[in-house]
Structure formats: C-alpha cells, structure tokens
Amino acid sequence: MLKIENLQVNVGDKNILQGIDLEVKAGEVHAIMGPNGSGKSTLSNVIAGKDGYDITQGKMTFLNQDLTTLEPEDRARKGLFLSFQYPVEIPGVSNIYLLKAALNAKRAEDGLDEIDAFDFLQLVKSKMAELKMDEDFLYRDINSGFSGGEKKRNEILQMSLLEPKLAILDETDSGLDIDALKIVAEGINRLRSADKGIILVTHYQRLLDYVQPDFVHVLAKGKIQKSGDKSLALTLEKSGYAGIND
Amino acid sequence: MQQHLIEQYQQHKQNFVGYKDEWLVELREEALAYFLDKGLPTTKEEHYKYTNLNKLARSSYHLSHASSSVSKEQISNRVINTSNNILVFINGYYSASHSQIVESHNNLYIANFATALKEKNKLITNYLGKQVSLDNSITALNTVMHQDGAVILLDKNVKVEHPIELVFIHHDDDKSMQHVRNLVIASENSQATLIEHHYALDESEYLKTIITEIDSGANSQLNYYKLQCENKNAHQLSQLDVHQHQDSHFNYMSLDIGGKLIRHDINIKLLSSNATCQLNGLYIAKSKQHIDNHTCIEHQSPYSTSMENFKGILDDKARAVFNGRVIVQEGAIKTNAQQNNANLLLSNDAEIDTKPQLEIFNDDVQCAHGATVGQLDEQALFYLCARGIDQQQAKTLLTFGFAKALINAISDSRIRHKFTELALSKLDAEQLIQESF
Ligand SMILES: Nc1ncnc2c1ncn2[C@@H]1O[C@H](COP(=O)(O)OP(=O)(O)OP(=O)(O)O)[C@@H](O)[C@H]1O
Ligand SMILES: [Mg+2]
Numbered sequence: 189m190l191k192i193e194n195l196q197v198n199v200g201d202k203n204i205l206q207g208i209d210l211e212v213k214a215g216e217v218h219a220i221m222g223p224n225g226s227g228k229s230t231l232s233n234v235i236a237g238k239d240g241y242d243i244t245q246g247k248m249t250f251l252n253q254d255l256t257t258l259e260p261e262d263r264a265r266k267g268l269f270l271s272f273q274y275p276v277e278i279p280g281v282s283n284i285y286l287l288k289a290a291l292n293a294k295r296a297e298d299g300l301d302e303i304d305a306f307d308f309l310q311l312v313k314s315k316m317a318e319l320k321m322d323e324d325f326l327y328r329d330i331n332s333g334f335s336g337g338e339k340k341r342n343e344i345l346q347m348s349l350l351e352p353k354l355a356i357l358d359e360t361d362s363g364l365d366i367d368a369l370k371i372v373a374e375g376i377n378r379l380r381s382a383d384k385g386i387i388l389v390t391h392y393q394r395l396l397d398y399v400q401p402d403f404v405h406v407l408a409k410g411k412i413q414k415s416g417d418k419s420l421a422l423t424l425e426k427s428g429y430a431g432i433n434d
Numbered sequence: 435m436q437q438h439l440i441e442q443y444q445q446h447k448q449n450f451v452g453y454k455d456e457w458l459v460e461l462r463e464e465a466l467a468y469f470l471d472k473g474l475p476t477t478k479e480e481h482y483k484y485t486n487l488n489k490l491a492r493s494s495y496h497l498s499h500a501s502s503s504v505s506k507e508q509i510s511n512r513v514i515n516t517s518n519n520i521l522v523f524i525n526g527y528y529s530a531s532h533s534q535i536v537e538s539h540n541n542l543y544i545a546n547f548a549t550a551l552k553e554k555n556k557l558i559t560n561y562l563g564k565q566v567s568l569d570n571s572i573t574a575l576n577t578v579m580h581q582d583g584a585v586i587l588l589d590k591n592v593k594v595e596h597p598i599e600l601v602f603i604h605h606d607d608d609k610s611m612q613h614v615r616n617l618v619i620a621s622e623n624s625q626a627t628l629i630e631h632h633y634a635l636d637e638s639e640y641l642k643t644i645i646t647e648i649d650s651g652a653n654s655q656l657n658y659y660k661l662q663c664e665n666k667n668a669h670q671l672s673q674l675d676v677h678q679h680q681d682s683h684f685n686y687m688s689l690d691i692g693g694k695l696i697r698h699d700i701n702i703k704l705l706s707s708n709a710t711c712q713l714n715g716l717y718i719a720k721s722k723q724h725i726d727n728h729t730c731i732e733h734q735s736p737y738s739t740s741m742e743n744f745k746g747i748l749d750d751k752a753r754a755v756f757n758g759r760v761i762v763q764e765g766a767i768k769t770n771a772q773q774n775n776a777n778l779l780l781s782n783d784a785e786i787d788t789k790p791q792l793e794i795f796n797d798d799v800q801c802a803h804g805a806t807v808g809q810l811d812e813q814a815l816f817y818l819c820a821r822g823i824d825q826q827q828a829k830t831l832l833t834f835g836f837a838k839a840l841i842n843a844i845s846d847s848r849i850r851h852k853f854t855e856l857a858l859s860k861l862d863a864e865q866l867i868q869e870s871f
Contacts, residue, residue, distance in 0.1 A: 236820050239812070264822035276817040280835020286821060293822035329835075346821065
C-alpha cells in the first residue's frame with residue numbers, strides 16, 4: 189500500500205534522506221531502527237505531509253496515489269496515520285473535540301454520515317477502557333500537561349478510534365513504563381490485520397517482543413543500510429549499529 | 435470639531451438632561467471651555483501616540499436623534515437573559531418601553547440618569563464631576579453633551595440577584611454622536627453584576643463617548659462585563675473610572691469585536707487596603723479596525739492586588755494597542771500586581787503596540803508583567819491536519835483556543851455563553867459553539 193522509491197529529502201541545504209526505498213504491503217509490519225539523527229522522524233513526517241521538507245527526488249505512493257500532491261488532512265482521511273514522536277500540546281482545543289472531528293472527517297471521506305453523539309461516546313469510551321485511560325482525558329486540552337507516557341497512549345487512542353489503513357508509529361514505545369508498553373503493544377496488535385500496514389519506528393527490542401515485525405530495516409545516514417527479518421533486531425540489540433554500513 | 439460643538443451645544447442645551455440645574459449647566463459650560471481650548475488629543479501626546487483621532491477631529495457630528503424604530507425583539511435577541519434587569523438606551527436616550535427593572539426595593543436604585551437627577555438630585559450633584567475631573571478632552575466632550583445613562587445605587591449589604599444589563603443601541607443617520615454617562619455606587623458589602631452592551635442596527639458612521647464612574651465600597655463585589663459590538667464605521671471612546679475601598683473586589687471582562695476606531699481608558703484606584711481588581715479583556719480585530727485598551731491601576735494602599743490579562747487576535751490590517759500602566763505608591767506595601775498581554779497575529783499586516791508601564795515607589799511588592807506577540811503554532815497546525823482536520827478549520831480551532839481560557843474564566847454560564855457566541859461569530863466559527871460547552 190505504501191511504496192517509496194529513491195526518496196531524497198532536504199531540509200534547507202542539508203540532505204537528510206539520501207535515497208530511501210521502502211514498500212509496505214497490506215498485512216505487513218515493518219520496524220525501522222537506526223541511530224539518533226539518522227532520519228527516521230524525517231521520513232515519517234514526509235510521509236504524513238509535514239511542511240518544511242524539500243523532496244528533491246523520488247516517488248511516494250499510498251494506495252497507488254501520488255502522496256506528494258495530497259495535503260496532510262487528505263492523507264489522514266485516506267487512512268494514513270502518524271503517531272508523533274513528540275505529540276504536540278494544544279491548549280484551548282479539547283481532546284474529545286479532536287477525536288470526534290477526526291473521526292467525522294474520515295467518515296465523510298468514506299461517504300458516511302457524522303457519528304451520532306451517543307454512539308461516539310460509547311465507542312471512544314470502549315477504546316479508552318482497552319487502553320486503561322481515564323475518561324477525564326477526553327475533556328482535557330489535547331496533550332496539555334499530559335505526562336510523556338500519557339501523550340503516547342493518547343496517540344494510540346486516536347489510532348484505535350480511526351483504524352487507519354497504514355499506521356506509522358514514531359517511537360511510540362519511548363517513555364512508556366513496562367505496563368504501559370504492554371497496553372500500547374496490545375493496541376497495536378488489535379489494529380494488525382490482513383488489510384492494514386504498520387511501520388514501527390523504534391530503538392528497542394522490547395516493543396518488538398510484543399509486536400513481532402515481518403521486516404526490520406536499519407536506517408542510517410539517510411539510507412536504509414540493511415533489511416532483514418525480526419532476527420536483525422536481535423542482532424542489533426547485541427552488537428549495536430557498528431559495522432552496519434559495510 | 436470645536437466650532438461645530440459650540441453650535442450643537444447652543445442648539446440642544448435647552449433639551450439637555452438637567453438644563454434647569456444651574457450647577458450642571460455650569461459644569462457643561464466649564465467642560466465646553468476646556469474642550470474648545472484643548473480639542474481632541476493628538477498623536478503628539480504620549481497616551482495617544484498610537485491612536486490617531488485626527489480624522490475624527492476634522493469631522494462634524496450632530497447630536498443623535500431619538501429613534502422609535504427599534505423592536506422589542508432586537509433587544510431581547512441581544513441581551514443575556516430577558517429576565518434580568520435591563521436598561522435600554524437608543525441613540526443615547528433612555529427607552530422606558532424597552533427596559534425592565536425586575537428587582538426593586540428600598541435599598542436598590544436602578545434608573546436612567548435623567549430620572550435619577552430628579553429623584554436623587556443631591557447624590558448626583560455630589561458625585562458627578564467629583565470623581566471625574568475635567569482633565570482630559572474625552573471627559574470634557576462627554577460632560578458638555580451627555581444625554582443620559584444609567585444610575586445604579588446599591589445600599590449597604592444589598593446583593594442584586596439578577597444581573598443589570600445596560601444595552602446601548604445605535605440606529606441613526608450618518609455622522610451622529612451620542613454621549614453616555616453612567617454612575618454606579620456600590621455601598622459597603624453589596625454585590626452586583628453589570629453588563630454593558632453596544633450594538634448598532636445599521637452601518638452608519640457615528641461617534642460615541644461613554645463615561646462610567648464606579649464607587650466600589652468596602653467589601654463590595656462587582657462584576658462588570660462589556661460587550662463592544664459596534665458597527666464597522668463606529669468610533670467609541672470610553673472611560674471607566676473605578677474607586678475601590680477596603681476589601682472590595684472588582685472584576686472586569688471586556689470583548690471588543692466591533693468598531694472602526696475604539697479606545698478604552700480603564701482607570702482603577704485601589705484606595706484602601708486589601709482591595710482587589712481583575713481586569714480581563716479580549717479584542718478581535720479584522721480589516722482596518724483599530725482597538726486601543728489603556729489601563730491604569732493605581733495601588734495606593736497596602737495589600738492590594740491587581741490581576742490583568744488582555745488577549746488580542748488581529749487579522750488583515752487590524753491594529754491594536756495595549757498600554758498597561760501600574761502605579762504602586764510608597765505606602766502600598768505588599769502590593770501584588772500581575773499583568774499579561776498576549777497577542778496572536780494572523781496576518782503580516784496586522785500590528786500590535788503593547789507596552790507595560792510600571793511605576794513602583796516601594797520595594798515591598800510583587801509585580802510581574804509579560805507581553806507576547808505570536809503567530810499560529812505550525813506544529814499544532816500540522817498535528818491537527820495530520821488527524822484529518824482541514825487547514826482552515828484547524829486554524830480556527832487554534833485561534834479560538836488561544837482565547838478560550840480567558841472566556842472560560844467567566845463564572846456565570848450565560849454570560850460566558852454570550853461571550854463565546856460573539857467571539858466565535860467574529861471568527862466565522864459559529865460551528866465551534868458545541869465544542870465550547
Ligand atoms: N527542521 C530541521 N532543520 C534542520 N535540521 C533538521 C530539521 N529536521 C531534521 N533535521 C536534522 O535531520 C536529521 C534527522 O532527524 P530526524 O529527526 O529525522 O532523526 P531521527 O532518526 O528521528 O532521530 P531520533 O532517533 O533521535 O528520533 C538530524 O540531524 C536533524 O538534526
Ligand atoms: Mg525521531
């Protein structure tokens with residue numbers, strides 16, 4: 189469903205992605221690992237449509253459509269979801285409003301009516317229960333004053349509600365305690381199915397113990413240096429990124 | 435303007451409120467002399483540096499006419515609650531038929547100025563012109579020509595149950611002027627909520643001056659709300675003078691969405707110990723609107739507190755001014771004065787001049803001020819869009835979100851609702867009303 193070919197991206201004059209090739213098919217889980225500053229978030233943001241990146245070369249399609257011509261909101265409505273490495277605090281806009289507006293935007297795209305207010309509340313509360321989130325979070329402003337772990341869980345709540353076709357989770361496991369990691373992993377596994385794709389950006393094996401990837405890629409210096417199956421992650425865990433470039 | 439004002443004064447003086455009260459006629463003429471001498475302030479004067487009244491000074495305005503073409507619905511649509519105490523002024527003249535006093539007893543007096551001058555002559559004589567000295571041209575202009583206004587007198591321990599709404603409606607020819615004079619005396623331990631509304635029913639150009647004097651007695655609690663929704667050709671120059679006594683609380687919150695040129699002077703004197711004031715304001719301006727809030731808080735006694743929080747949203751070529759002057763006198767130890775002014779600029783051509791002005795004459799104080807000018811947060815915008823919310827909607831959400839906390843600080847739900855509704859309509863975001871409640 190996602191196909192990236194020779195993607196090259198600059199920020200200012202800095203060449204950050206230097207030719208990425210990646211294909212994610214329905215039903216697959218891909219893990220992307222790599223040292224700090226190697227371009228993992230850049231890749232995630234470019235896929236989601238964030239401004240400020242200059243795509244100098246390459247192609248990027250989602251469900252056979254050229255992604256580069258779509259606004260971020262259109263990408264989201266078509267089923268692309270990015271769980272942010274650093275979810276943004278948005279004072280003055282409540283979480284419940286965002287959840288409802290996001291869901292309705294997607295429903296409109298799918299030709300459905302707005303969800304009934306009561307049904308929505310039932311639905312979102314059941315998702316929150318799965319993630320062991322207190323209902324108070326609905327009425328708080330988006331991520332405002334949330335702890336690091338609470339923000340990540342809130343991202344997964346949005347994902348569970350929107351049921352995207354392709355989810356990119358940028359270090360959603362970072363900053364989670366042991367129990368929360370398990371809860372979040374269960375959330376990801378609930379999404380996992382034959383018609384959905386998942387990209388896990390992570391530094392740690394522990395998430396991959398719960399959500400076993402079909403492929404593992406190592407992104408370093410703006411390129412995918414190595415790809416393999418889940419055993420590659422275990423190798424990295426032992427010996428680090430040294431020697432990966434060769 | 436000066437020459438024209440003499441003609442207007444001569445033409446109308448026989449009809450003015452209190453034209454038979456010698457002291458008032460003298461006061462008007464003294465004010466006229468002052469105005470003829472000084473004229474409107476110019477940008478050469480420090481406190482009018484950013485607000486240019488030149489065009490106004492060159493124009494001639496005639497005294498407003500009474501109008502009988504305002505329906506009851508045009509009022510009831512606009513007030514906060516039709517079961518409140520409501521005083522309606524159309525083009526500056528009191529309209530008894532549109533007004534209603536739902537609470538009246540011996541210890542509470544709510545009337546228009548003309549009536550009060552007859553019924554409470556001595557008291558009015560004592561107050562008027564005593565608190566407001568003829569030290570500026572706007573006061574002078576208003577004093578010469580004032581037509582009517584509200585007089586509210588709360589005796590000791592009176593707690594007014596229903597808010598008192600003062601509704602000022604404009605519906606007149608081009609180039610009319612109206613001058614409003616309000617007086618509120620809240621005696622010891624009294625409580626009331628007042629709401630001052632301004633609306634226009636047409637697009638004609640006009641000038642309105644308003645002077646409101648408030649005496650806030652010991653341990654009194656007053657909430658004062660101002661909703662300024664003048665039309666796009668309106669000029670409003672207003673001055674609010676509050677004298678606060680021991681342990682009194684004065685809460686002020688304004689919303690400015692209308693007008694072409696708006697200037698508010700809010701002067702608070704914390705005369706006795708432990709007096710507290712909270713001044714909040716939200717201004718939202720578009721096209722070429724100009725909105726100027728000048729506040730001056732004078733701490734004269736120990737343990738007094740002032741909290742100030744003004745926020746502005748400016749789009750297109752709109753311009754706003756915030757000047758927050760705080761004076762802490764020598765004896766006013768343990769003063770706590772906090773001031774904040776935050777502005778959101780939605781266009782490159784919008785402009786804000788914000789200036790704190792602290793004059794502190796003792797060391798034992800806690801004073802802080804902050805001013806910010808910013809744009810919409812790009813990260814937040816992307817976050818919302820990445821969830822499928824379209825860009826325009828996301829901008830509106832963030833813009834309203836910027837102001838929301840200030841509006842939500844209004845404790846009365848009906849009043850809060852009204853502020854929300856008006857702010858959202860100014861932002862073309864009526865659809866967000868559900869989100870707010
Ligand atoms: N807006 C920007 N301006 C300048 N440099 C940028 C910008 N965005 C990213 N970079 C640089 O691009 C490189 C890749 O950053 P990116 O955030 O994609 O790394 P990452 O792989 O996600 O790292 P981490 O594991 O620490 O999250 C870094 O060197 C970063 O400093
Ligand atoms: Mg990153």
